[in-house]
Amino acid sequence: MTTRIWLAFGLASFGWGTAGVGVRAAFDQGVPPLAMVALRAVIAAAAIFAYLQFARGAIPRGRAEWKTGMVMSLFNLTLPFILFTLGYQYASAGFMGLLAALLPLATAVFAHFLLPDDPLYTGKVIGLAVALAGVGFLSLTGDSGLAEGGRPLVSLGLGVAAVVCIGGANIYAKKRAASYDPAEVTGMQFAVGSVMLIAVTAVFEGWPSEITTLGWLLVAYLALVGSVLPFLMYYWVLKHVTVTSAQIIAYLVPLVALTAGIIVLDEKLEIGIAVGGALILLGVVITGAAERRFVRV
Numbered sequence: 001m002t003t004r005i006w007l008a009f010g011l012a013s014f015g016w017g018t019a020g021v022g023v024r025a026a027f028d029q030g031v032p033p034l035a036m037v038a039l040r041a042v043i044a045a046a047a048i049f050a051y052l053q054f055a056r057g058a059i060p061r062g063r064a065e066w067k068t069g070m071v072m073s074l075f076n077l078t079l080p081f082i083l084f085t086l087g088y089q090y091a092s093a094g095f096m097g098l099l100a101a102l103l104p105l106a107t108a109v110f111a112h113f114l115l116p117d118d119p120l121y122t123g124k125v126i127g128l129a130v131a132l133a134g135v136g137f138l139s140l141t142g143d144s145g146l147a148e149g150g151r152p153l154v155s156l157g158l159g160v161a162a163v164v165c166i167g168g169a170n171i172y173a174k175k176r177a178a179s180y181d182p183a184e185v186t187g188m189q190f191a192v193g194s195v196m197l198i199a200v201t202a203v204f205e206g207w208p209s210e211i212t213t214l215g216w217l218l219v220a221y222l223a224l225v226g227s228v229l230p231f232l233m234y235y236w237v238l239k240h241v242t243v244t245s246a247q248i249i250a251y252l253v254p255l256v257a258l259t260a261g262i263i264v265l266d267e268k269l270e271i272g273i274a275v276g277g278a279l280i281l282l283g284v285v286i287t288g289a290a291e292r293r294f295v296r297v
Contacts, residue, residue, distance in 0.1 A: 005240055012233035012249045016100070017256025019226030020093030021264050022218050023085055029215030033089065034205040036219060037081040038197035043223035045194045048187035068176055069188025076169035077193040082200070083162035091155035092145025092267040094277075097257020098138055099159035101131045101280045103250035106167030111242075114171050118242050123286070131251065131283025134276040141272030145261065170246070174238050182235035186228065254280055 026036055087096050105128045112120035144150025173185075201207070211219075230249075237246045258277055261267035 005237060008233040008237050009249050009252065012230040012237070013252035013256050015225050015227070015230035015233075016249070017097060017253045018260045019222055019230075020084075020088060020096050020257045021260045022222045022226055023088045024093055024261075024265060026215055026218040026222070027089070029212040029218060030208060030210045031215045031219060032205055032208050033085045034082065034197070034201040035208045036222070037078075037085050038194065038201040039219045040223045040227055041077065041081070041190050041194035041197050043220055044227045045187060045190035047224060047228055048183065048190060052183060052187055065184055066188055066192075068173070069185055070192050071172055072169055072185060073189045073192035073196065075165045076173070077189050078196045078200075079165045080162040081193070081197070083158045083165075087155040087158035087162075089155075090144065090146075090149070090151035092150075092273075093261035093265060094254070094258035094267055094269075094273055095138070095143070095145045095152060096155060096159060097261070098135060098254040098273065098276055098280060099156065099163065100250045100253040100257075101135050101283065102160060102163040103166055103170075104128055105132050106163050107170045107250075110167050110171040111174075115174065123289070127283045127286030127289075129283075130286055131280045134279025134283065137279065138272045138276035141270070143268075143270035143272030145267045145270060145273055147268065170238075173235065174242075174246075182232055182239070185235055186231045189231070190227070251280060251283065 023036065027033075031039075084096060087099075108118075108120050108124060108128055111118040139152065139156050142152055144152040144155070234246065234249060237249070254277060258269075258273065262269055
């Protein structure tokens, strides 16, 4: 893979990896979970469409492009954003970041059945199994990374549901990679998703009235660095590598989230998180080596 692809991997991993820290910090600044994801989507949609309008002079109008955006907004944005954000209430940023390791497994299974050029061969299965074992160890120890108030099994259930949604959406996006522009599909995804999220927030939570200035800055960070940047990078990567290779991002996100949570939020590096993270990293190495060997053959 080229330097540009690895740079895209790094930027996407940084954005998604530090988003968990931003979410937990925003909770402390009076930002409720549903309002957070709604505001995050609205700001992200505005940023993307401003770029499309002023840099390119147009916004996407084709029916096929909007169809892709609508599907991705539901399964790659709205549902995962809600599920993951709720999960952050009961576990650390590092814990929730480690659940991203399940994403390659879900995507690889979907790809095996839906993408003929991306089979689930033995080396890939071994690497994914090792990474999954790391997540399993984490769940069995009951470590949440929080000093108090942790409910790791609840967060695990929410995270797994989100991963299944994203795994299916990844295959949908890959099958249509030649028919869309990364910036356009990102904008459509956030535009449609923001409408859905505003409705959900209004019905189940109502609009918050006591968000601090820092809270608004954190929401803006989540929208631009934690959402727009990684989605743009990810959709660009999907146009240049296989969908399973693109899941290297999901392996890097847990390491970024774990490190950021410890440094910024003083989260605990418990034994379950430490061993689970080590197994996830080993899974990255095995899967990457198997993928390269398969491509050469």
